[in-house]
Amino acid sequence: MTSxxxxxxxxxxxxxVVFATLLRDEPRAQxxxxxxxxxxxxxxxxxxxWLMYPLxx
Amino acid sequence: xxxxxxxxxxxERARAAAEPGTLVLLCLAAWALPGAGHFWLxxxxxxxxxxxxxxxxxxxxxxxxxxxxxxxxxEPLVALAAIANLGLGIPWAVARMxxxxxxxxxxxxxxxxxxxxxxxxxxxFLVILDAFDVAMGRK
Numbered sequence: 001m002t003s004x005x006x007x008x009x010x011x012x013x014x015x016x017v018v019f020a021t022l023l024r025d026e027p028r029a030q031x032x033x034x035x036x037x038x039x040x041x042x043x044x045x046x047x048x049x050w051l052m053y054p055l056x057x
Numbered sequence: 058x059x060x061x062x063x064x065x066x067x068x069e070r071a072r073a074a075a076e077p078g079t080l081v082l083l084c085l086a087a088w089a090l091p092g093a094g095h096f097w098l099x100x101x102x103x104x105x106x107x108x109x110x111x112x113x114x115x116x117x118x119x120x121x122x123x124x125x126x127x128x129x130x131x132e133p134l135v136a137l138a139a140i141a142n143l144g145l146g147i148p149w150a151v152a153r154m155x156x157x158x159x160x161x162x163x164x165x166x167x168x169x170x171x172x173x174x175x176x177x178x179x180x181x182f183l184v185i186l187d188a189f190d191v192a193m194g195r196k
Contacts, residue, residue, distance in 0.1 A: 002165050007121075007169050011114075011172065011173065011176075014110050014114050015176065015180070017106060017110045018106075018107065018180050018183075018184070021103050021106045021107065021110075022183060022184065022187050027102070
């Protein structure tokens with residue numbers, strides 16, 4: 001498994017699950033927080049990726 | 058009625074766990090096995106989620122050929138990564154004893170593997186702190 005995007009999604013999923021479980025007590029609230037966090041992680045990674053695209057690395 | 062009984066049982070367990078000796082044992086259990094602290098306190102759903110998610114992160118990190126860092130204090134970043142790795146208790150010890158986590162620097166997924174391994178340990182430190190807070194009656 002060498003797809004950067006897939007690995008990023010898996011990582012974001014697992015971290016979101018742990019944080020949502022830590023922060024919320026009710027399963028419904030955990031699901032909502034986890035989904036929001038996952039979306040934010042993926043959106044931020046894509047946005048930062050595009051912003052860094054022109055940089056000479 | 059059933060929900061109230063479960064909640065009062067959880068509160069009673071948390072109260073009993075607030076003794077200093079029990080708190081130390083609770084934190085040690087939470088460190089050794091992800092989710093064990095919450096299981097002890099009767100929060101089984103959370104315990105199961107922590108156990109599965111953190112074990113999976115650690116396993117994926119090893120599968121991606123990440124490295125379990127040695128305690129080399131002459132290199133501060135390596136030492137900090139080693140402390141982060143240490144956060145996962147028994148899985149970390151078993152992996153080290155089994156000779157896993159040597160890390161392949163040339164592998165494409167090496168840095169990903171390191172990230173999974175380090176973050177799983179750091180997240181378990183947060184889980185330990187959460188179990189401590191629950192036992193102290195703060196949550």
